[in-house]
Amino acid sequence: MGSPILDFECSYRAIFGTSEGVDSLEENESFKGYRTGRSYLCSPAVGKSLYWIALFKNEEETRGNAIPRYTTKDRDQLVANYADDIIKPGVTLGDLYQKSTATALVPLEQGVLSTCFYKRIVLVGDSWHKANPLTGQGGNMAIAGAAYLTDVLKDLVNRENVPSQASVEEAFRDYQQGRGPISRGLVEGAHAAQRLEALETTFLKFFQLKLARFLSLRIVGFKAGPVFNAGLPLKYLPLPARPGTVPIRGQVDKKVSKLLSSVIKVFIFLLVPIFLGYHLLGVANSSFVMML
Known part of the structure; x- marks a missing residue:
């Protein structure tokens, strides 16, 4: 770790x-x-x-x-x-x-702190994990974490009227283990997006300025879906009657997601010779503007 x-x-x-x-x-x-x-x-x-x-x-x-x-x-x-x-x-x-x-x-x-609690004190949101704002996930991480913590604490008080110190720490540990890896992935993803948009390396510049435009919105959407459904619904509230655009966690079509992952891996593999040729030819472009 x-x-x-x-x-x-x-x-x-x-x-x-x-x-x-x-x-x-x-x-x-x-x-x-x-x-x-x-x-x-x-x-x-x-x-x-x-x-x-x-x-x-x-x-x-x-x-x-x-x-x-x-x-x-x-x-x-x-x-x-x-x-x-x-x-x-x-x-x-x-x-x-x-x-x-x-x-x-x-x-x-x-970053994401390795430990988010001490005795009966627990951290939520930016006090535990902070992400680059480029992907807009900071607030979402805080809400998803608060929901997860609410569930484990509700489970705890349902089992014990007056929870012991050991039980409270175990609930906090569950929260830390449940949300820590997800938050870390979102923080790393935001940092990677920032590196890409700031053209930090020659390869990232080549990818962003020359190739990113060829990725279809459908592929990007399917890859982004798991990011937006990484949170869990509150156990003690009914699910929305109307389904959203992004499925609730566990309802993503795994076969489609796996297929798209394979397609993107092949796409990246094909980039290597293209990138080498681009680099050897010395083609450079110092700036780019993308209209949305």
């Missing part, structure tokens, strides 16, 4: 912002921008208002108390360094910042 994880680590930082009246924006338009070592995500608000995140790779990875805290001067300098980055045609980072109504620069801590 490796050495215990006692601290969160940080390899990226991000500016979260809200802007209004930005030129060249269409109502309800979302878009992303990719650059080497940084990426941008923009989502629409009311009218032509925009929520955006600018994510930047740090010069070095830090942990625990060494993770920096940023000032407004740090934020202004970071924007000045990359103000000319084109996030979509006609819109730069400088444009977003100039029209911003609120911004904050924060370190993006990530």
Whole structure:
């Protein structure tokens, strides 16, 4: 299992912002921008208002108390360094910042602590696991964890009116073992997505800029399905009468999922000679904008 994880680590930082009246924006338009070592995500608000995140790779990875805290001067300098980055045609980072109504620069801590409880104290959500916000799973992880913990505690008080210390710790251990690996997978997946969008390596740049467009939404959807149904429904509440788009855990078609996994493995295998040829030819592309 490796050495215990006692601290969160940080390899990226991000500016979260809200802007209004930005030129060249269409109502309800979302878009992303990719650059080497940084990426941008923009989502629409009311009218032509925009929520955006600018994510930047740090010069070095830090942990625990060494993770920096940023000032407004740090934020202004970071924007000045990359103000000319084109996030979509006609819109730069400088444009977003100039029209911003609120911004904050924060370190993006990530990781899953090896232990989430002590005696009768237990951690839930970001106090136990933190993920890069790119995949939007932080809140979902907290909700799914709280639901799992609720179930094990309800089981416990149904068995014991006044639970013993040993019983409480056993319930917390169940929660830790049940949600820990799932949370770790989501944290690692978010970090991998960030590395891909920040074009961290030559291979990731090649894949993102040249090949990702050929993956069908259906394949991506089937691969993402298990991520979104990793939580369990509350035992003591009835299931929804109407099925959702993503099946409840255990209802995913395993045959289809296995087939798609095989297809993607073959696809990745075929990338190797293509990538080598691309690299040897010295073809490079330093930036890309994808419209959603």
